[in-house]
Structure formats: structure tokens, C-alpha cells
Amino acid sequence: MRLPTLRRTRSAEPGTITGTARLDRRTKRLVGRLRPGDVAVIDHVDLDRVAADSLVAVGVTAVLNAKPSISGRYPNLGPEVLVKAGIPLVDDLGESVFQALREGETVRIDGNTLFVNGEPIAHGTRQDTDTVAKAMADAREGLSVQLEAFAANTMEYLKQERDLLLDGVGVPDVETTIAGRHCLIVVRGYEYKDDLDVLRPYIREFKPVLIGVDGGADALVEAGYTPDMIIGDMDSVTDDVLRCGAEVIVHAYPDGRAPGLARVHQLGLSALTFPAAATSEDVAMLLADEKGATLIVAVGTHNNLIEFLDKGRGGMASTFLTRLKVGGKVVDAKGVSRLYRQSISGSSLLLLVLSALSAMASAVAVSTVGKAYLGVLSEWWNNLVFQLGQLFS
Numbered sequence: 001m002r003l004p005t006l007r008r009t010r011s012a013e014p015g016t017i018t019g020t021a022r023l024d025r026r027t028k029r030l031v032g033r034l035r036p037g038d039v040a041v042i043d044h045v046d047l048d049r050v051a052a053d054s055l056v057a058v059g060v061t062a063v064l065n066a067k068p069s070i071s072g073r074y075p076n077l078g079p080e081v082l083v084k085a086g087i088p089l090v091d092d093l094g095e096s097v098f099q100a101l102r103e104g105e106t107v108r109i110d111g112n113t114l115f116v117n118g119e120p121i122a123h124g125t126r127q128d129t130d131t132v133a134k135a136m137a138d139a140r141e142g143l144s145v146q147l148e149a150f151a152a153n154t155m156e157y158l159k160q161e162r163d164l165l166l167d168g169v170g171v172p173d174v175e176t177t178i179a180g181r182h183c184l185i186v187v188r189g190y191e192y193k194d195d196l197d198v199l200r201p202y203i204r205e206f207k208p209v210l211i212g213v214d215g216g217a218d219a220l221v222e223a224g225y226t227p228d229m230i231i232g233d234m235d236s237v238t239d240d241v242l243r244c245g246a247e248v249i250v251h252a253y254p255d256g257r258a259p260g261l262a263r264v265h266q267l268g269l270s271a272l273t274f275p276a277a278a279t280s281e282d283v284a285m286l287l288a289d290e291k292g293a294t295l296i297v298a299v300g301t302h303n304n305l306i307e308f309l310d311k312g313r314g315g316m317a318s319t320f321l322t323r324l325k326v327g328g329k330v331v332d333a334k335g336v337s338r339l340y341r342q343s344i345s346g347s348s349l350l351l352l353v354l355s356a357l358s359a360m361a362s363a364v365a366v367s368t369v370g371k372a373y374l375g376v377l378s379e380w381w382n383n384l385v386f387q388l389g390q391l392f393s
Helices: 027-031 049-058 078-084 096-100 129-141 143-160 162-167 192-198 200-206 215-222 259-266 280-290 305-311 314-326 346-366 368-392
Strands: 016-023 039-042 062-065 089-091 106-110 113-116 119-123 125-127 182-187 209-213 229-232 247-252 272-275 295-299 330-332
Touching: 016 062, 027 039, 027 049, 039 049, 049 078, 062 106, 078 089, 078 125, 078 129, 096 119, 125 129, 182 192, 182 215, 182 280, 192 200, 192 215, 192 295, 209 215, 209 280, 215 229, 229 280, 247 259, 247 280, 280 295, 280 314
Parallel strands: 016 039, 039 062, 062 089, 182 209, 182 295, 209 229, 229 247, 247 272, 295 330
Antiparallel strands: 016 106, 089 125, 106 113, 113 119
8 A cells, every 4th residue: 555645754864855756757847846845756867957956946855866967978067056955866766766656656765765665666876065076076087078079069060050050041930020129038047037037127128029948938927027939849838828828939850840839739829840950049049030139138048168068968069059150149148147136225215215205395395385285284183183182181
């Protein structure tokens, strides 16, 4: 008999954690189902920072990975994020963990061992600050190999998508008016929430075309905006956001296959497809550039070599070339929240209010109409005081 599912509890025994298991081989898809206190069971070799940040934001009590979170190919940033946040990470549990566990089942983690119904079902490697630091140091030694692979992938992509990069061949005709306007492209990447918050005055003044890349569309809605366009393979955007009225562009494989299109049609929505070997964020930038955007403001996108490698995909080579293609128009908002944060102290706000009230009082006191109103108000107050005095005398 299986135990009933429970919310997160911590045993009095050090290192022992109990919680409800949620499983998915796609980490970004799993995040949408997780709740605070859940145990996330993933299948994510070389866990990247974006995925780790999303797990921390949800408030999981532990992360169980069927694969090594650091394989040694390159120094990926995700495991460090988890251990710094105090979230236990058990690695390399093996493929069998997905067969042995069921969604919503209560699990117990004791050291590096996973228990269900009191029975051990898998053993892994419990990561901590020291083990992650050592694995990262070892991975940096092999970084030159990854740089060579990245360069080779870049050349391969250039050959494959030459016509798209140089002449815009394959970019679909969209209904949204982009020519002559700014475009704000939002990806659920590093510091996207803080940067979106800082960009509020810019969005209010310039009213850019709001383009959400997959889960970036949800990020726009969460910030209080309605996307004009949603671009991506539709694996992390929610149904409600897809129905918000935005124009939908499904990122397809170069051969035209678009798995995400079926989901859009099931929701009763129409969509265009954009076949390309590039990533979805690159597709969004290429579309904005080809349709005549005067400026592209990027939030949460990848813009340096460390981030390209951290993503751990050969396709990130397309981002490098896309940046070369549209670089003159792109402004990266990443990190702007750390450079500048608009704030008004409480004392400054109080002083502003008092100054405004003082100015209003002075204006009323010197004007003829103001004097008449003050006389009426004074007479009303005197009558009120007199009546109260009569009442209690």
C-alpha cells in the first residue's frame, strides 16, 4: 500500500528530507507543476543556471537528478546556484529512478539514498559546496575542447542558415506592426524579473512591441503586460497566456516539423511557423530585425560566452551569429537592475507631500476665493464646536 502524499516536512534526523516527488525529464516543463516544498526529480545533465534559478524560485526542498549535474564538459553554473541556496542536490541516481517513482509520491532522502515506503530505491552523489567547487575546477580544465566544438557548431550553423542570416529567407509575414518601432524581447533568463521591473518607465514611454519567447510571455503577463507576439516551440508557455490574444509564431525545425503547432491548434488558435536551426530567442531577434524594428531591447537572453556554454547546447552557436547580424540594434537589459534601481525614500516622499500641501495652503490663503472659503470653513467649525458643547453641557 502506497503512502498518502504529504507536503514538505523535515525530519529531526540531520540530512534527512521528506517531500512530495514531482517528475519530468524536461526541467522547464516541470517547474510549472512544482510547489514550495516539493522534491524535484529531473533528468538534466549539466544543469544550467536558468533551470537552477527557476527551481530555487519555486522553493523546492530538494533536487534529485538522474544524470550528473556537472559532467565535466564545461563549468556549468546550475549546481552552484542550488547549493548556495541551501537546496540539497543528489546527482547521478540513474534512469531507474523514473521507473521506480510515481508523480505525487512521498519520498525520503537520507544522505545520498532515496527511499520510498521505507525501502531504498536509488543511490547517488550528494553534492555540497566543496564537491561542486572541485567539479567546476576540473571542468574548466577541459574548456578548450568545448570552445573548439562551439566554433565548429558556429561554422556549421552559418552554412545551414546562410540565407536566413544574410537575406531573411524564411521569415514569416506577421500581422503585428514592427517597422519603425522598438521591440522588447523577453526570455525567462538571468535577472529577467528585476530588469523588467526597472524597464517599466521605458515601456510606458516608448510602448515597444512586446515579444515573449516561450515562458517569457508568462513573464510579461506576470509583470502586468500583454504580449503582442509569442514566439517559441510552445513547451513552457501556459495555455492561459497563449489565449491572451497575442500573435503566435511556432518555432519549427529546418525541415518544417513543428511539434508545438499541435498544441496551439488544440487550443483553437491559429499560428504561423518559422523553420530555423536557431534557438527561439534568435528567431525572435531575426524576425524583429527583418521586419524593421529600430531598436531591440533584450531581457533574459544569452549574450556572452559563459552563458552560451552554460546553456550546454550546440544550437547556442546560432546566438553568436545572430548577435553579429542584429548587433547594431540590440540593447541588452541584462543586469540593468544591478546598475540602476529607481527608488524614493519614505522621508523624501513625506517631504514632497508636505511641500505640496504647504503650496496649496499658501495659494488658498492669498486668493479672494480662498479667503471666502476659509471664512465659511471657520464659521462651520465654530458652529460645530458650539453644538458639541451644548450637547455635553
